[in-house]
Amino acid sequence: MAIRLDYRDGDFEKRFAAFLTTKREVSEDVNATVRAIIDDVRENGDRALAAYTLRFDGLDFDTVPMRVTADEIEAAFRATPAAVVSALELASKRIEKHHARQLPKDDIYEDDIGVGLGSRWTAIDAVGLYVPGGTASYPSSVLMNAVPARVAGVPRIVMVVPARDGAINPAVLAAAKIAGIDEIYRIGGAQAVAALAYGTETIAPVAKITGPGNAFVAAAKRQVFGTVGIDMIAGPSEVLVIADGENDPDWLAADLLAQAEHDRGAQAILITDSAELADAVEAAVTRQLKTLERSETAEASWRDFGAIILVPDLENSVPLANRIAAEHLEIATSDPDAFLPKIRNAGAIFVGRHTPEVIGDYVGGSNHVLPTARSARFSSGLSVLDYMKRTSILRLGPEQLRTLGPAAVTLAEAEGLGAHARSVSIRLNPGG
Amino acid sequence: MAIRLDYRDGDFEKRFAAFLTTKREVSEDVNATVRAIIDDVRENGDRALAAYTLRFDGLDFDTVPMRVTADEIEAAFRATPAAVVSALELASKRIEKHHARQLPKDDIYEDDIGVGLGSRWTAIDAVGLYVPGGTASYPSSVLMNAVPARVAGVPRIVMVVPARDGAINPAVLAAAKIAGIDEIYRIGGAQAVAALAYGTETIAPVAKITGPGNAFVAAAKRQVFGTVGIDMIAGPSEVLVIADGENDPDWLAADLLAQAEHDRGAQAILITDSAELADAVEAAVTRQLKTLERSETAEASWRDFGAIILVPDLENSVPLANRIAAEHLEIATSDPDAFLPKIRNAGAIFVGRHTPEVIGDYVGGSNHVLPTARSARFSSGLSVLDYMKRTSILRLGPEQLRTLGPAAVTLAEAEGLGAHARSVSIRLNPGG
Numbered sequence: 001m002a003i004r005l006d007y008r009d010g011d012f013e014k015r016f017a018a019f020l021t022t023k024r025e026v027s028e029d030v031n032a033t034v035r036a037i038i039d040d041v042r043e044n045g046d047r048a049l050a051a052y053t054l055r056f057d058g059l060d061f062d063t064v065p066m067r068v069t070a071d072e073i074e075a076a077f078r079a080t081p082a083a084v085v086s087a088l089e090l091a092s093k094r095i096e097k098h099h100a101r102q103l104p105k106d107d108i109y110e111d112d113i114g115v116g117l118g119s120r121w122t123a124i125d126a127v128g129l130y131v132p133g134g135t136a137s138y139p140s141s142v143l144m145n146a147v148p149a150r151v152a153g154v155p156r157i158v159m160v161v162p163a164r165d166g167a168i169n170p171a172v173l174a175a176a177k178i179a180g181i182d183e184i185y186r187i188g189g190a191q192a193v194a195a196l197a198y199g200t201e202t203i204a205p206v207a208k209i210t211g212p213g214n215a216f217v218a219a220a221k222r223q224v225f226g227t228v229g230i231d232m233i234a235g236p237s238e239v240l241v242i243a244d245g246e247n248d249p250d251w252l253a254a255d256l257l258a259q260a261e262h263d264r265g266a267q268a269i270l271i272t273d274s275a276e277l278a279d280a281v282e283a284a285v286t287r288q289l290k291t292l293e294r295s296e297t298a299e300a301s302w303r304d305f306g307a308i309i310l311v312p313d314l315e316n317s318v319p320l321a322n323r324i325a326a327e328h329l330e331i332a333t334s335d336p337d338a339f340l341p342k343i344r345n346a347g348a349i350f351v352g353r354h355t356p357e358v359i360g361d362y363v364g365g366s367n368h369v370l371p372t373a374r375s376a377r378f379s380s381g382l383s384v385l386d387y388m389k390r391t392s393i394l395r396l397g398p399e400q401l402r403t404l405g406p407a408a409v410t411l412a413e414a415e416g417l418g419a420h421a422r423s424v425s426i427r428l429n430p431g432g
Numbered sequence: 433m434a435i436r437l438d439y440r441d442g443d444f445e446k447r448f449a450a451f452l453t454t455k456r457e458v459s460e461d462v463n464a465t466v467r468a469i470i471d472d473v474r475e476n477g478d479r480a481l482a483a484y485t486l487r488f489d490g491l492d493f494d495t496v497p498m499r500v501t502a503d504e505i506e507a508a509f510r511a512t513p514a515a516v517v518s519a520l521e522l523a524s525k526r527i528e529k530h531h532a533r534q535l536p537k538d539d540i541y542e543d544d545i546g547v548g549l550g551s552r553w554t555a556i557d558a559v560g561l562y563v564p565g566g567t568a569s570y571p572s573s574v575l576m577n578a579v580p581a582r583v584a585g586v587p588r589i590v591m592v593v594p595a596r597d598g599a600i601n602p603a604v605l606a607a608a609k610i611a612g613i614d615e616i617y618r619i620g621g622a623q624a625v626a627a628l629a630y631g632t633e634t635i636a637p638v639a640k641i642t643g644p645g646n647a648f649v650a651a652a653k654r655q656v657f658g659t660v661g662i663d664m665i666a667g668p669s670e671v672l673v674i675a676d677g678e679n680d681p682d683w684l685a686a687d688l689l690a691q692a693e694h695d696r697g698a699q700a701i702l703i704t705d706s707a708e709l710a711d712a713v714e715a716a717v718t719r720q721l722k723t724l725e726r727s728e729t730a731e732a733s734w735r736d737f738g739a740i741i742l743v744p745d746l747e748n749s750v751p752l753a754n755r756i757a758a759e760h761l762e763i764a765t766s767d768p769d770a771f772l773p774k775i776r777n778a779g780a781i782f783v784g785r786h787t788p789e790v791i792g793d794y795v796g797g798s799n800h801v802l803p804t805a806r807s808a809r810f811s812s813g814l815s816v817l818d819y820m821k822r823t824s825i826l827r828l829g830p831e832q833l834r835t836l837g838p839a840a841v842t843l844a845e846a847e848g849l850g851a852h853a854r855s856v857s858i859r860l861n862p863g864g
Contacts, residue, residue, distance in 0.1 A: 229810030
């Protein structure tokens with residue numbers, strides 16, 4: 001069902017290169033629609049927001065308030081099964097603990113000639129968190145986006161979530177409560193992104209918007225970028241499993257299907273040096289698909305984008321893994337530590353047979369918002385740093401200016417920037 | 433000439449808010465042209481690159497090689513005035529020293545229940561540095577982009593610079609040599625960005641592209657984003673000077689004009705509590721403009737976007753400064769330290785009367801690539817981190833999986849993700 005590649009085949013490099021560049025997303029061009037919505041919300045504020053919400057979500061702000069009330073949040077929390085609440089609390093605590101270690105330290109110092117230099121970190125003033133509606137409304141994503149923002153010290157965290165016909169997944173509100181979010185609006189789509197970026201009568205604008213969304217949300221985020229910051233635009237999820245022959249094929253099949261069930265464009269790849277395991281995993285995938293609720297999605301993903309790559313030696317998987325630069329990489333071998341330092345490009349690495357990627361989705365403590373579509377070659381998963389910014393500080397006294405000033409004047413003149421040169425020289429020669 | 437705002441005026445808030453949202457850039461829509469160039473280079477490689485270079489730069493790769501030779505770099509280095517070379521060397525050393533302090537530390541640890549967690553940083557494999565041609569071909573920018581990449585440990589740094597009729601500013605090649613770059617191509621525009629992103633027969637692709645450029649370069653960077661990483665798209669430069677009445681108006685006028693001379697869209701703002709100083713600075717600007725090579729540009733910038741804001745008390749400047757979120761902020765007061773902790777939003781802060789912003793452009797050691805157009809509210813200047821990425825590491829043994837697994841299963845089921853649940857439960861109940 002999935003594509004099979006064999007490292008020993010003469011055309012392997014050609015087929016692997018083609019496999020790497022396969023597009024897994026149909027990019028809908030919704031830019032014009034989104035542009036009109038954003039302009040409307042920017043100009044007409046709440047009125048436009050209400051009109052779009054009525055039209056797209058069937059929700060009337062004349063009968064239901066835009067902002068979710070404290071009582072509703074409380075009621076949703078109580079309506080969420082106790083086991084789910086305590087799993088969310090466990091996840092929240094672990095995410096918080098791990099992310100607290102990411103808090104950057106200011107670095108303020110004086111160098112050998114007495115110049116004061118500094119890097120100072122501050123939290124972003126206000127952040128908007130987009131939460132999708134419907135089946136993609138995941139409480140775990142609320143935690144993964146909100147907890148790092150709270151750890152960073154963001155004073156105001158706003159959540160928007162579309163409530164088709166008024167309904168919001170109670171577990172999402174429970175997660176918001178656990179994450180300490182109480183400013184929640186029942187809005188979604190491009191109109192919600194516009195409201196967060198430009199503000200309306202009801203919603204004060206934020207400085208950055210994070211969180212996943214559909215094509216309209218993604219296009220809206222791209223369009224408001226610059227006015228506000230945005231996180232990366234995530235593509236379909238992917239996993240790469242590097243496995244020796246000693247694995248239980250059912251475990252690996254379950255891991256591959258856990259990615260595949262996300263989205264028809266998701267991608268699950270197995271690299272192994274065992275042809276027997278390859279066949280056994282393929283068979284297990286087929287078997288497990290039969291009892292999977294989301295079998296249609298998973299089957300399509302596995303058929304269209306899944307791959308099993310056979311290598312003569314697991315060592316051969318290293319350069320392949322670095323080119324794939326997977327969002328998630330599982331190393332299911334007897335000596336996973338031997339691999340770790342060789343992997344340069346991966347969003348997250350799951351080490352050993354007892355670390356299924358799913359643990360990282362929920363309760364591992366690390367973030368599940370990770371770079372997709374090979375972007376782990378140049379970017380990182382969501383962290384506390386995404387909710388902060390760094391200001392440089394420079395301080396010279398008269399003596400330091402005398403020491404460094406002439407070189408600055410030389411370079412300014414070489415670059416033809418006379419006012420630059422004067423701004424220094426006027427201080428060096430106060431008389432002239 | 434510049435706009436004047438007085439905090440005590442009844443309409444101050446309205447005028448200040450309007451001032452904040454003034455657009456200082458004409459955004460040319462060059463997307464279609466750029467799309468065609470990128471597609472052509474992607475399909476036809478070197479051949480397309482040569483055709484565009486002949487057309488736009490008047491340079492024929494049949495007579496001049498695309499790649500700058502080692503001898504040429506050497507010759508340019510020798511042709512650069514000794515004072516410029518040593519100023520560049522001083523700058524490079526100071527930038528390197530400061531940026532080395534930004535190198536992130538890996539954090540690999542075991543938590544209280546024995547789960548292995550980690551954040552591991554690696555350099556990006558290959559980075560392309562865009563350097564503009566003509567008058568905007570600044571050797572200082574070469575250092576500011578290349579040195580952090582080298583400090584990060586990027587193994588391959590490629591430079592592209594358009595050479596109109598073959599000419600490259602020798603100081604730019606000297607800066608490249610000082611920064612240790614020897615892979616330099618005589619290409620520019622959208623075609624150079626496309627070549628870096630997708631590769632050609634001559635140029636291997638990179639994973640990230642940084643550096644300033646014109647509207648075509650900016651549009652091309654936006655379009656290849658995703659295939660490669662890009663740095664922020666910088667807008668026109670800006671400075672905010674907060675000054676008490678004890679300043680030499682000529683010093684401040686020189687600082688304001690140093691920004692204004694960059695670009696007709698640059699912005700220079702003075703906030704002061706002294707009406708006398710305000711008048712004196714305005715007069716000094718007028719006087720200094722007369723003897724400025726780039727007076728036409730500086731005068732247009734000061735006239736169209738410059739501002740002097742009078743406040744009753746310098747304390748009032750703090751919230752204004754945080755809303756302006758200037759790329760560069762000078763604090764020219766007798767007690768600048770009192771201001772520092774109150775400023776949350778600024779790309780870089782220059783502390784005290786003897787720290788003109790220009791020092792930071794060249795030899796301060798901090799980076800001069802900073803967030804413009806109020807984006808310091810949510811983003812930071814260029815740093816070593818921009819040339820690295822972080823991989824999360826998670827490691828559970830059977831015991832940790834038994835501890836955390838059930839919560840993951842609960843959340844997966846709550847989210848309707850059956851294969852996620854199975855990927856954990858199958859390991860918890862190997863029999864069933």
